[in-house]
Amino acid sequence: xxxxxxxxxxxxxxxxxxxxxxxxxxxxxxxxxxxxxxxxxxxxxxxxxxxxxxxxxxxxxxxxxxxxxxxxxxxxxxxxxxxxxxxxxxxxxxxxxxxxxxxxxxxxxxx
Amino acid sequence: xxxxxxxxxxxxxxxxxxxxxxxxxxxxxxxxxxxxxxxxxxxxxxxxxxxxxxxxxxxxxxxxxxxxxxxxxxxxxxxxxxxxxxxxxxxxxxxxxxxxxxxxxxxxxxxx
Numbered sequence: 001x002x003x004x005x006x007x008x009x010x011x012x013x014x015x016x017x018x019x020x021x022x023x024x025x026x027x028x029x030x031x032x033x034x035x036x037x038x039x040x041x042x043x044x045x046x047x048x049x050x051x052x053x054x055x056x057x058x059x060x061x062x063x064x065x066x067x068x069x070x071x072x073x074x075x076x077x078x079x080x081x082x083x084x085x086x087x088x089x090x091x092x093x094x095x096x097x098x099x100x101x102x103x104x105x106x107x108x109x110x111x
Numbered sequence: 112x113x114x115x116x117x118x119x120x121x122x123x124x125x126x127x128x129x130x131x132x133x134x135x136x137x138x139x140x141x142x143x144x145x146x147x148x149x150x151x152x153x154x155x156x157x158x159x160x161x162x163x164x165x166x167x168x169x170x171x172x173x174x175x176x177x178x179x180x181x182x183x184x185x186x187x188x189x190x191x192x193x194x195x196x197x198x199x200x201x202x203x204x205x206x207x208x209x210x211x212x213x214x215x216x217x218x219x220x221x222x223x
Contacts, residue, residue, distance in 0.1 A: 094209065100157075
């Protein structure tokens with residue numbers, strides 16, 4: 001089945017230790033998104049790629065970076081995780097702005 | 112650790128009853144709207160969408176109503192089942208954008 005896959009599902013890191021979350025898709029969608037979601041809140045868009053074009057949200061901290069080496073894969077890098085970065089991180093894809101398909105998320109814990 | 116989240120509005124319904132979840136959206140230029148269902152520990156799951164040139168769309172057991180005059184969106188779930196228990200988010204897309212703006216969410220609890 002075509003889908004959005006996120007790895008790992010659970011990630012534990014130490015304060016300040018860089019971490020990378022990965023997302024892959026078999027839908028061949030040209031837009032990929034990264035969201036941060038905290039408990040009982042709506043997903044908050046961090047950035048998105050339209051093909052290779054990177055679009056950062058104005059309020060996304062510099063601590064968050066992203067890479068998209070090809071159509072299928074997109075990575076979220078957190079350079080120096082703080083306690084406030086503990087959250088669920090959701091990857092989504094869409095075909096040029098239509099319905100977004102979400103992955104299962106990666107739950108990040110910062111110790 | 113994770114900061115304490117906001118308290119989600121909660122709708123509690125009896126199994127078998129109909130549910131109506133409401134959403135006020137923010138931008139009159141929005142042209143596309145989606146309802147997502149999110150179960151605990153999972154990613155949001157598409158339920159139904161509607162474009163701004165429509166005021167009603169029906170799916171299996173679900174209906175979305177759009178009132179552009181008052182910028183209001185609703186999701187109706189017929190014969191609500193225990194498996195419908197989840198958090199429901201509406202989302203709007205502004206014209207010519209690839210981004211969705213999510214509403215704050217409503218938790219639906221189905222009583223057996």
